[in-house]
Amino acid sequence: MAFGKIPRFSPSFSWREAAISTKEVLLPDSSDEKVRRFEHRFAAYIGAKYAVMVPSARYGFYLLLKAMGVEEGDEVVIPALTYYAIPAMVPLTKAKVKLADIGLHSHVLDPDAFEAAITEKTKVVVPTHLFGTPCDMERINTIAKKHGVKVIEDCAQSTGGRFNGQRVGSFGDAAYYTFGLTKNITSLSGAMITTNDRAIADFVRADIQQGDYAPLKKSLKEAMTGVAMMVATHPKIYWATVHPMVVLGNKMGKDPIHERFGEAECRYDTLPTYYQTHGKARAIQAAVGLKQLDRIEDLNASRIVNGSYLDQHLQSVSNLGVPTYPEKSEPIYMSFVVHHRDRQKLAEALRARGVDTTTGYMNDMAHHDLFPEFAANCPNAQKANAELLHIPVHPNLSLKDRQHIAQSVIEACAELG
């Protein structure tokens, strides 16, 4: 731990990806060959037959719903603790969202709650492998099959995670992933869908191909942001740049990450029209994505080392809720999420010890002001939403950092009683 401050987050974007981005800018490649290569390699990595690059996971999800014929009168089951952009896509198909509860500390869809949410109108379920934790895909698939429900896996936070030795994204009828700068791998921006169903892949590709490329300035802006994040979260720089802003924000009772993603633009009526005309991925995104695929196993392995250490050392801390994992699930620890009845105080006590935290950007969608129509009884999601705190688990932590984080949490919880 240099200079006594540990950032909550550190990007997978490195000098390697910066060099590739620069080369793609200086020697632009106008063919789609790299995009096809990235799709091909990604499908092989997941263990799916087809992969198609899409501009965002939310739009990929929307296209998958359309490909599966979801329409007015249908219901889509989604876990209540999730990123609001996902349930917000469902009304665009005129179908209804049906929220189901999560496991309190696994944070992923509770298979019993899924089964209880099924009606004769249920068309699709979205097991969301949140925080890098794979859902119990054995039970979810069994229940879905029994009731004729299609499965779309949300792998936005779990690319590379496994359940029972098999990669998430290869269990359902289709899956989506996202590669923004804050994810475990990045393609600057952009996302992917995978499926074994040729008709679904063709439907998604036809929609994406009809329009133009995503604006180049978006990729350039992302590449520059990637460099800025890499520099700003470097331990020798972080303490003097981002950390004071986090402290200031928190003193004002704000969490910058939560604020950024809590923006009010939750209605997406114009999103399909926009992406139908600007949805194609560029070579620069695929070039960065291919490099990240070379590194994904190492990046995830570092997360797993850090997460397993925290699992082991925080198990018996009193007054602290620690993560649990469905049996046979092999998490990649996108986040390490603990619960505390006074998370603000815990965050302050950790910050005083040089450990930055965040409340993240997930929401209890069963009680979200902007979506009163999603209201449901999901007590675990409600409680988790009020208590959860992300502590650092990113791949750039050293053994000393891990030890310091665990020790700080132990001391802080003892201090708070």
Ligand SMILES: Cc1ncc(COP(=O)(O)O)c(C=O)c1O
């Ligand atoms: C769990 C989850 N699902 C879906 C998404 C949406 O991804 P995108 O921003 O590419 O639409 C995110 C984004 O972070 C996410 O965390």
